[in-house]
Amino acid sequence: MLSLIYNELLVITGRWRSYIGFIGISILMPLILWGFMYGSESLQNDYARGLEGSFMIVGSIINAFLATYIIMNALWIHIPFLITLAAGDAVAADGSNGIFRLTLIRPVSRLKILLSKLLASYIYSAGLVIFCAFWSLGIGSLILGTGDLIVIDNGILILNESQAWIRMLLSFSLAIVVMCMVSTLCFMFSSMVNNGIGPIIGAMFLIIVGYIIIAIPLDFFTKIEPYVFVSYFNVWLDAFKDPIPWSLIGKKLSVLITYSLIFFGISAFVFLNKDIKS
Amino acid sequence: MILEANNLTKSFGLRKAVNNLSLQIPDGSVYGFLGPNGSGKSTTIRMMTALISPDIGDVFINGNSIQKMGNKALSDVGALIERADFHKHLSAKTNLEILARMDGTEISSIQKVLDRTGLGDRGNDKVKTYSQGMKQRLGIAQALMGNPKLLILDEPTNGLDPEGMKEIRDLVGELSSEGITIFISSHLLDEVQKISSHIAMISLGELITAGKIEDLLRESDMLMTEVHVDQTDKSVKLLSKYEWIHRCDVEEGILRVSISANKTSELVQILVQNDILVSAVIPKTSLEDLYLSKVGIKGKI
Numbered sequence: 181m182l183s184l185i186y187n188e189l190l191v192i193t194g195r196w197r198s199y200i201g202f203i204g205i206s207i208l209m210p211l212i213l214w215g216f217m218y219g220s221e222s223l224q225n226d227y228a229r230g231l232e233g234s235f236m237i238v239g240s241i242i243n244a245f246l247a248t249y250i251i252m253n254a255l256w257i258h259i260p261f262l263i264t265l266a267a268g269d270a271v272a273a274d275g276s277n278g279i280f281r282l283t284l285i286r287p288v289s290r291l292k293i294l295l296s297k298l299l300a301s302y303i304y305s306a307g308l309v310i311f312c313a314f315w316s317l318g319i320g321s322l323i324l325g326t327g328d329l330i331v332i333d334n335g336i337l338i339l340n341e342s343q344a345w346i347r348m349l350l351s352f353s354l355a356i357v358v359m360c361m362v363s364t365l366c367f368m369f370s371s372m373v374n375n376g377i378g379p380i381i382g383a384m385f386l387i388i389v390g391y392i393i394i395a396i397p398l399d400f401f402t403k404i405e406p407y408v409f410v411s412y413f414n415v416w417l418d419a420f421k422d423p424i425p426w427s428l429i430g431k432k433l434s435v436l437i438t439y440s441l442i443f444f445g446i447s448a449f450v451f452l453n454k455d456i457k458s
Numbered sequence: 459m460i461l462e463a464n465n466l467t468k469s470f471g472l473r474k475a476v477n478n479l480s481l482q483i484p485d486g487s488v489y490g491f492l493g494p495n496g497s498g499k500s501t502t503i504r505m506m507t508a509l510i511s512p513d514i515g516d517v518f519i520n521g522n523s524i525q526k527m528g529n530k531a532l533s534d535v536g537a538l539i540e541r542a543d544f545h546k547h548l549s550a551k552t553n554l555e556i557l558a559r560m561d562g563t564e565i566s567s568i569q570k571v572l573d574r575t576g577l578g579d580r581g582n583d584k585v586k587t588y589s590q591g592m593k594q595r596l597g598i599a600q601a602l603m604g605n606p607k608l609l610i611l612d613e614p615t616n617g618l619d620p621e622g623m624k625e626i627r628d629l630v631g632e633l634s635s636e637g638i639t640i641f642i643s644s645h646l647l648d649e650v651q652k653i654s655s656h657i658a659m660i661s662l663g664e665l666i667t668a669g670k671i672e673d674l675l676r677e678s679d680m681l682m683t684e685v686h687v688d689q690t691d692k693s694v695k696l697l698s699k700y701e702w703i704h705r706c707d708v709e710e711g712i713l714r715v716s717i718s719a720n721k722t723s724e725l726v727q728i729l730v731q732n733d734i735l736v737s738a739v740i741p742k743t744s745l746e747d748l749y750l751s752k753v754g755i756k757g758k759i
Contacts, residue, residue: 183559190556194547278543282600285507286560287533293560456509457470 184292188300192266201262201308209315213323216247227330244320245329245344251316260362260387262308267301267366268379275374280456294451298367298444305359313352331420351419357436358413364440371447374458409439460485460608460639466505466515475501477663483641488634490654491643492749498663499643500540503612507537536606538614542597546586550577550596553585563604571599590617609633611642615649627653651745661753675748682747683722685713686738693734716747
């Protein structure tokens with residue numbers, strides 16, 4: 181299985197499309213960090229106003245942790261698109277390029293081949309999230325420094341530096357699970373068609389519909405919200421609550437994993453019964 | 459038998475692509491698979507290689523059922539199905555390494571198959587820089603990995619120039635002499651006749667005939683006969699009147715007539731009675747004649 185995953189990683193890393201996400205992040209992150217470094221006065225003032233009366237602020241509250249928290253809030257809607265760029269090609273590209281005529285005649289089960297493709301997509305997704313973390317936390321801490329993390333969300337939570345590192349680690353780990361779920365959704369579409377664009381459009385369409393459902397406060401939408409997987413995408417934010425709501429995180433993760441299993445089950449059913457005609 | 463296909467049937471929608479087709483491929487044979495475009499050759503080959511599952515029937519390779527064992531039944535099989543397509547953005551070697559890891563083949567064997575197919579010094583080049591002929595050779599190289607006992611080649615000479623076609627033909631000959639069974643589909647009858655020991659003909663998804671080439675040619679009731687005469691035009695005009703003469707034309711000054719074997723003397727008699735000098739009568743049945751008599755489509759198939 182490991183050699184099959186290695187094969188898939190070779191294919192993913194050989195495709196230029198796989199680098200779009202990394203290139204995008206490499207352009208965007210320095211820009212955002214530069215913005216935090218030289219243009220964060222209004223942000224500092226907004227935070228100070230929220231805290232005045234209760235706290236006396238010494239020095240700057242802008243640091244790599246706060247920057248990362250704000251960046252994650254802004255990007256968690258967009259990163260799924262970058263994830264789908266690789267997952268969309270995972271199965272479909274092999275179909276359209278005729279690669280299945282070489283690989284599916286090998287004495288390896290189709291299920292193993294499919295699973296290796298999914299796991300390679302997961303590694304790619306995790307890699308992209310970790311790359312994001314490297315920029316915002318790693319390079320960010322060199323540029324902006326570290327310190328306490330102040331989170332204003334239904335109250336004020338101040339986390340000291342060591343706690344902030346732990347919460348960030350937890351938050352990025354949860355984000356990886358979310359992105360793997362997005363990857364599985366796109367993967368499911370990829371196993372149904374023979375071109376890489378359709379799965380990206382299909383997955384993004386469902387995600388956008390999900391965002392719309394959770395954003396518009398209509399009774400009907402509120403009723404169906406628990407069944408919309410997108411409403412569990414914010415699980416990474418739970419890492420910044422005090423105390424950490426482990427049971428809520430567990431529930432959200434189990435829903436995301438269940439959806440992933442369903443999507444993979446559908447992919448497997450389609451792929452195992454697929455006639456390779458092209 | 460290294461491969462047995464039993465009662466294969468496959469439909470796509472309302473169209474029956476293959477209907478109740480059975481084949482037995484003997485060990486060590488070079489088995490040609492002939493049929494016009496759309497006759498069901500590729501569908502049959504895809505069923506033999508687990509790419510398409512039949513609606514009815516099964517394929518056994520060395521006694522192992524593909525329906526039951528899936529791809530695992532293909533451990534002794536190397537195949538090139540239609541065009542050779544690879545990851546274009548990767549080198550030939552990397553592509554073969556990917557496949558070797560799936561087969562469990564040693565990576566060190568890759569250079570051997572590249573050398574054997576004439577790509578030894580181009581292995582590190584990306585596949586996107588390859589010509590169609592080179593890709594086809596690389597396709598054969600991947601099929602040879604893992605020392606298969608049965609090699610299934612679907613139109614292996616597609617896209618090759620005459621020199622490339624000869625190279626493939628020679629390679630098939632070499633592989634056959636090493637004891638590898640080869641199942642080859644081609645639309646070039648002459649090509650198949652040169653390299654095959656057995657053939658099967660398929661039309662509209664159904665098997666027309668199958669067996670050893672020499673037996674089939676011997677049993678054929680349709681003889682293509684070359685007749686050397688002094689007046690070809692007059693001969694053609696004369697013989698065209700007879701219904702039992704299925705084909706009559708002139709090629710390079712020689713009269714070519716398609717007749718049943720027992721009609722040769724009658725043919726000569728007619729010509730002589732009409733003051734045409736007959737200097738030689740040479741029965742010359744080819745695979746093309748056999749094909750035309752069975753399937754009935756002229757030229758390339």
